Amino acid sequence: MAIQLQQVSYTYADRSLWKQTALHDINLNILKGSMVGIAGATGSGKSTLLQLFNGILKPSEGTVSVLDVTIRAGEKSPKLLPLRRRVGLVFQFPEQQMFEETVEKDLMFGPLNFGMSPEEAKLRARQAMTDMGLDLSLLERNPFRLSGGQMRKAAIASVLAMDPDIVVLDEPTATLDPVSRAELISLLERLCREQGRTIYHRNPPDGRAAALCRSLGAAEGRADCLSGGRAGACCRS
Ligand SMILES: Nc1ncnc2c1ncn2[C@@H]1O[C@H](COP(=O)(O)OP(=O)(O)OP(=O)(O)O)[C@@H](O)[C@H]1O
């Protein structure tokens, strides 16, 4: 199992008057090498759920198990650095994850941070750019001088450069044109089918992505399995 949530709830500002329970009693099993999409109304808890997968958020109640790491509410978390390399999270707003002065430095940051040599990190950065269909000339560019779509692709590339086992993407196709959107969905499908990676993404509720993956629905902080979709097409379960 790649990701397992048992009776997980999450409350923001738990000890304040403004506390806000975003997730209620979620039970979820995601198999290794599967592609799962989540759809749901705004504010239903999709981004909150995603951030539990690499330990950015800790459950207020229940247990989150990701690969070989278990995080239990009320207990001290285990070391999360190795998990952060193995679970790549692409944020809803790409500017939240670009912070270096060039795209290349941003793409090399993760690999260098996790102990790769500068040469290998450079190669990873170039490969991830190519995978995302981005011109290598953009490597020298300041990330904040890219277009919205280019920045989103660069943010995804910065996660792919770390070679994660699980790729978690929050609204990956927002701001992308229809061609880039289709290319990204094909790439995710390839990562899943050919490389056995687990892909978890917030996909548009219609379109090809929805047809390809097992879909979960989120409503008011409750995630339920809505349909099997065409799971067999891309899920190795
Ligand atoms: N930092 C925060 N502090 C307090 N409450 C928050 C915080 N972030 C989110 N929430 C609340 O938690 C609930 C779930 O928010 P979340 O961002 O997970 O929704 P979402 O499904 O990703 O929405 P969207 O589709 O708009 O991105 C909402 O009621 C939101 O107001």
Ligand SMILES: [Mg+2]
């Ligand atoms: Mg969100």
